Amino acid sequence: MSTLLGRLGGAAAARPWRTVAAWVLLIGAVLGLAQAFGGEPRDNYRIPGTPSTAGMDLLNARFPETSGTSARVVVHARDGEELPADALAALRGSLARVPHALSVSEPVPSRAGDTALLTVGYDVKVTAFKGSEGLDALRDAARATTGAGYQVEFGGELPENFSAPNGTAEAIGMGAALVILVVALGSVTAAGLPLLVALAGLGAGTGLITLLSAVVDISDIAPTVASMVGLGVGIDYALLLVSRHVEGLRRGLDARAAATEANATAGSSVVVAGATVLVSLLGLKLAGLSTYASFGYATFATVGAVMAAALTLVPALAALAGPRLLRRAERRAPVPPAERHGSAPAPAAEGATRTERWARLIGRRPVTAALLSLAVLLALAAPMLGMRTWPQDAGSQASGSTTRKAYDLIADAYGPGANGPLLLAVDLDRLPAAELPSLEQKLAAEPGVVAVRPALVNAAGDAAVISVQPATGPQDEATVELLDRLRDGALPAGVQVTGTVAAFSDISDRLSQRLWVVVPFVVVLALILLTVLFRAPVIAVKAAAMNLLSVAAAYGVMTAVFQHDAGAKLLGLPHAVPVSSWVPILMFTVLFGLSMDYEVFLLSRVREDWLATGDARGSVVRGLSATGRVISSAAAIMVAVFTGFAIDPDITVKMIGVGMAAAVLVDATVVRMVLVPATMTLLGRHNWWLPRRLDRLLPQLRIEHGDAPAPAVPAPAGQPVEV
Structure with missing residues (x-):
């Protein structure tokens, strides 16, 4: 591997402009294909085999009108006055005309009358909306209401599924990285090189993620996480290669020889480190959720792209930069005679450096x-x-977002449990409809329940849905305890608890269980990889x-x-x-x-x-x-x-x-x-x-530079050492 990487680095350094042009063409081709054939990121939280999924499947099959997504629109009068009925009626009419709107509920006023809640039901899944188009349509529909001076906020599945892109994090990270690189390398040219390489890898990785989105579900935040990891490792890998290249220049090697040595030594470390990251990402597939698998796909593509960029672009750009990679004082110093490749590292003088x-x-x-x-x-x-875990919801968002404002308004006006009602999916083939009133009474008497809405029966008369409002919010441990009590015997056969809170609880439980599958898998793979390589x-x-x-x-x-x-x-x-x-x-x-x-x-x-x-x-x-x-x-x-x-x-x-x-x-x-x-x-x-x-079983993979055998060193008695 060392020899092959050295040849790759030497070839890139010998023809730097061709290498740079090849990367420009590659990035352009990938981004062009992504623009033409790429898809949109979308989340898929379906977890087969859980009670909440079973209940939702029943509702989707027998209540087609509930199979799409939904949004909650909260209207609030800031002065505390009662909301006028005509303004709410006009808003309801506007909401009914938004694309894919199937139904809009009657406004539900709060006790004080200064807040009203409307629910919009759609005939498509939340993944059918691209970017912010669903939320933008809601805002357009509410424009007259907000223009009249009322506060309108949006919550529910549709608004909460959208997160606006934010490039501030990347900009801050790259700015700080540039400062650190200048201090570490002592040259603005050397400092800028790793950033250019990381950006090239990110460009290719971004295009690959967009292409992947056309064939598999990629989570909305997977590209952000992939960019975070890709930017970090891309700069690190390039820094390692540049540092080793500069070492060669200081010893009198020319640009091509320094690139060959850097790729053969530090490049081997980059390959091993990158391979370990990629192998670890395979563990996400074992989490049992397609959303997790999508994080793995996106990050795998990005890390692979930045690793390839580091191994090819660094030698090319370093060759173009030449002695400008050295500090200014080092450029003026006499050039020492070049050392041969693969020479043993020279021990530094006693106390030469802080390190x-x-x-x-x-x-x-x-x-x-x-x-x-x-x-x-x-x-x-x-x-x-x-540590206590719970999937993110609007109650975890920053206070400035519309979803968080809607969450707080609902909690203040209707109680914290209104943000996470429990939905009971009832199979009337197993539980007679005549028993629904007694079930509602039993639920109302359950500790921790503040309201039970009457059962809604479908047109075929073979299914019903009951909404139960807890006294506590979705993230509260008491709400999960109520859910567990209902599932552990308080409900008759044929009744499944579903809805957002139930689904989040099932997600949390599933992920806690799968953690102990993922951890051994990743650890064992890493052990095997490191044992083979070292x-x-x-x-x-x-x-x-x-x-x-x-x-x-x-x-x-x-x-x-x-x-x-x-x-x-x-x-x-x-x-x-x-x-x-x-x-x-x-x-x-x-x-x-x-x-x-x-x-x-x-x-x-x-x-x-x-x-x-x-x-x-x-x-x-x-x-x-x-x-x-x-x-x-x-x-x-x-x-x-x-x-x-x-x-x-x-x-x-x-x-x-x-x-x-x-x-x-x-x-x-x-x-x-x-x-x-x-x-x-x-x-x-x-x-x-x-x-x-084990020595006989392991393949001979040499990752150090040079092919000469190491000197034989006697091993401790009874303990052979491979050298």
Whole structure:
């Protein structure tokens, strides 16, 4: 692999303009095809096998008029006066004329009369609306009402399914990344190169996601998450390659030779790190929801595109930049004689850099460093034990959105439970219609129920639907307890609880169960990949364990921030909210792959030194010294990118941004700079232990530069070491 990547880098550097032109044509072709044949992102929350899905299937089959989507329109008089009937009638008439409107309910006034609620039923699914067209139609219909001075807000399935695109997060992340790159590389040219490469990869990835949307359901926020991850890893991969290229220039190599060496060494790390991210994303398929699979498809396409861009565009652009990648003082300095490719890394002078002094300090106190870093990780992970999950709804949105305003108006005027009524789907073939009144009375007497609407029977007389309003809001634990009581015996046969709250509860339960399927799958795949590539099972097991600690710490930080008022308000939320049910599995798969990035960057350099010198402990110090600055810079860039996404209005994106920023910060500091070198120093030569039987089974995949065999190093007694 090293030789092939080196040839690829050399070829791109030898013909840089052809490489750049090829990427311009590729991006143009992909975006052109996406424009002509691409689809629109859409969510699919259907979960086969759950009670809420069974109930909804019954209603869809026997109540065709309820099979489409719906929207809730809330009208409020700011002065507290009673709403005039003619204004509400005119609004109802306008709503009845919006595209695909099947029915509009009579206005339901509040007790004070200053608020009214109308429900619009559609004859199509929510996925039939492209972008904001459904919400725009509602706003146009309410224009006369708002013009008369009344407040009109929109909630329900249709408005809540739309999230406006927001490019602020990307802009903030890229601006911060540019500053960090200038500081890290010392050259504006070198700093701009990784950004250009990441943008090229994002352009191709965006087109691929749009094409995928034409054949599979891609969640509305999947492109945002894919951009977040793609931007971070794209800049990181390019930074690693540029840094190694600059090292070659400093040693007197010409641009082509430096590109060949960078691709053969750092490029191998990029391939391994990117492959680990892609393998981890496969775990999303096991979550059991098509929405999760769509996150995997979108992120897979984007990460693959930025990885390809890094391996081909970096050598080409670096060749075009030439010595401008060096600091100004370095350009004026005498050029040293070129070293041959594949030479052993030269040990740095004692105390030459802060990173080397740090590495030697960790090497002198490995036990203390390991215990302290482990204590920090466990302390950060502790709040995870109190994590409560619930899918995002309007009650979790920022207070400035129309869906959140509608949610609050409904809660104030009709009670918090009006935002999440429980719908009972009744199969009258199994429960006689004559028993419906007694069922309604039983439901009204149930603790936690404030209202029960009379049963609505379909025209065929074989199904009915009953609406039950809880006393508490959708996110309240008491509402879930009421749902569980109804399902656990309070309802007769033939009655299923469905609706938004029931579906969200089923989603939360399903995802909690599937987490314990996804975690072992991703961990085992990563173990196999690292064992094959590094031929060191101890290293692979240790890397997996430390990545699990990083993810646990991220969960703890996210729980502490969002489930407490102070943290939630700091991020623009009005109060504490549960962790979105979508986040834990999604974060685990993405973070496990991203954590492996830094592990691979560090271990590749340590292994390169170990194979060249046979010095187990010294290779840890030299490997950390060589990569510490790059890893710190790369982590700072990712933290900046992910923190930028914490301002996104979508609660799921906001949580992922905070969690991933925390995880990368912890991973690149506490784990990679302290815990990994400390444990590797303690294990010494045992890090590279490889059983003879496994040695014969594993393929010989050399990821280090050069094909010369490493010097033979005697292994500890009874423990053969593969070198």
